[in-house]
Amino acid sequence: MPDTTASRELAAGHSAWQASLTLGFADDAGTTRLFDNRHYGPLRVQKALYPEDARVCHAIVVHPPGGVVGGDQLSIEVGVGPRAHAFIATPGAAKWYKANGKVSRQSMRLSVGADAALEWLPQETIFFDTANVVLEQHVELAAGATYLGCEILCMGRRGSGESFNTGTVTQRSSIRRDGKLIWWEQGAMLGGRLDSPLALDGKTVCATLIATGKPLAAAVLADIHSDIAADGAHLFGVTHTKGVIVARHLGDDSETARRLMLIVWRRLRPHLLGRAAATPRIWQT
Numbered sequence: 350m351p352d353t354t355a356s357r358e359l360a361a362g363h364s365a366w367q368a369s370l371t372l373g374f375a376d377d378a379g380t381t382r383l384f385d386n387r388h389y390g391p392l393r394v395q396k397a398l399y400p401e402d403a404r405v406c407h408a409i410v411v412h413p414p415g416g417v418v419g420g421d422q423l424s425i426e427v428g429v430g431p432r433a434h435a436f437i438a439t440p441g442a443a444k445w446y447k448a449n450g451k452v453s454r455q456s457m458r459l460s461v462g463a464d465a466a467l468e469w470l471p472q473e474t475i476f477f478d479t480a481n482v483v484l485e486q487h488v489e490l491a492a493g494a495t496y497l498g499c500e501i502l503c504m505g506r507r508g509s510g511e512s513f514n515t516g517t518v519t520q521r522s523s524i525r526r527d528g529k530l531i532w533w534e535q536g537a538m539l540g541g542r543l544d545s546p547l548a549l550d551g552k553t554v555c556a557t558l559i560a561t562g563k564p565l566a567a568a569v570l571a572d573i574h575s576d577i578a579a580d581g582a583h584l585f586g587v588t589h590t591k592g593v594i595v596a597r598h599l600g601d602d603s604e605t606a607r608r609l610m611l612i613v614w615r616r617l618r619p620h621l622l623g624r625a626a627a628t629p630r631i632w633q634t
Contacts, residue, residue, distance in 0.1 A: 365420030365451065368392035372437075374406055375430040376465075381406040383435075385428070392423060400630060407436045409631055410471070416444035419481065420451035427469075431462040431491070434622070438631050439471040442503075442603075448481035448516060457486040461494040466562075466622055470614070472632065473501035473554075473603045478540065479516045490526040495562030495621050497614065501606045504543060504553050513553070515540040524561060524593065531561065532593050552584070552599040556606035558613050560594045562621040569620055570594075576612045585609060607632070 370392040373385025383397040383406055391413045398407040410425070417423065429435045445453060461467045467488075476482060488496055504513035517539055524532035543549040570587055573596070577585050584599040596613040598606050615626035 365418070365422065366390050366414065367422050368412070369424040369426075370394065370410065371426045372408060372435075373428045373430070374433045374435040376432040379404060381433040381435060383408060392425070401624070401627070405434045405436055405624070407438070407629070410437060410439050412439075412443065416446050417453050417455075417482075418446045419449035419453055421453045423455040425455070425457045426460075427458070427467065428460045429462055429465045429467045429494075432464050433462070434466040436468040436470070436629070438629055440631055442472050443474040445474065445476045445480045445482050445518075447477050447479040452481050452483060454483045455485070458489075459486070459496070460489045461491065461496055463491040464493040465491070466495040467497075468618075469496075469498040470629065470632070471500070473503055473607065475503045475506060475603075476513060476516070476518055478505055478511050478513055480513075480518065481516050482518045484518070484520045486522045488522075488524040490524065490561070492527055493563075494526070495560075496524065497558070497560040497562075497617060497621065499556070499558040499610050499614065501554065501556040501603055501610065502538075503603050504538065504549065504555075507553050507601060513538075513540045513543060524559070526561070526592075531591060532559065549599060550584075552601055554598075554600050554603055554606050556598040556600075556610050558594075558596040558610050558617075560617050560621060561592055564592070565589055565594060565617075565620055569616055573613055573616050576616065577609060580609065580612065583609060587613065 368390030371387040374381055375384050380403040386394055393411055394408045505511045517537055519537045521535040544551045549555055573587050587596040598609050600606055618624055618626035
């Protein structure tokens with residue numbers, strides 16, 4: 350749905366969606382297959398794609414309404430079986446419209462089996478002014494599993510001159526390996542208070558890439574810093590603690606954030622997954 354006045358008026362009068370998507374991937378003699386694809390409501394994957402080779406199954410998660418309004422409830426569950434490799438993305442920016450007095454929620458539960466891999470690389474998420482959103486993501490990893498996940502959050506619509514003056518975006522995320530917690534983060538971004546150095550320091554876009562898998566050589570982090578510096582002067586940082594790599598960026602442009610996160614992904618993917626990192630076609634549309 351295009352971002353027009355008519356679409357927003359339609360959203361304002363729309364009753365809340367209850368939507369869920371369950372995906373299951375499994376290794377079949379070296380081919381990763383999407384064997385479980387169940388949906389309820391407007392949330393789905395149309396088919397499995399293989400732009401690389403049979404070992405990596407790509408899936409594009411589509412939300413047909415084009416935006417989430419106050420009261421919508423989205424649930425996504427993904428299971429990747431042992432030795433399988435799934436790559437999941439979205440076809441365009443996710444839009445969270447004004448709250449209309451109701452809270453919108455998205456819950457994600459991702460499970461990755463032994464020696465399996467999951468890459469979760471959606472495009473940017475745009476929060477309209479007055480949106481009231483709760484986002485939860487929990488990842489469960491078995492021994493030898495690899496996870497790479499990215500998010501780009503845009504507070505307000507800078508191109509339309511809109512700021513995120515009111516509303517709230519609350520996030521909770523965790524990663525466990527063999528049941529042990531290795532990453533936990535929670536926070537809330539409050540409309541009108543994002544200028545604080547403890548928030549976004551006046552910026553409107555924040556991007557985070559989190560990866561965990563086999564041990565990473567220190568030289569890879571140095572290469573990432575070098576690549577980012579070659580791109581220009583950016584508010585950017587990357588850390589590697591207890592097997593979790595975290596890269597972050599603050600700025601005012603989603604295209605810049607996307608470019609920087611892809612720089613990090615291109616460096617990490619060959620080391621963590623032994624695969625070249627060709628930019629996903631869906632990110633270029």
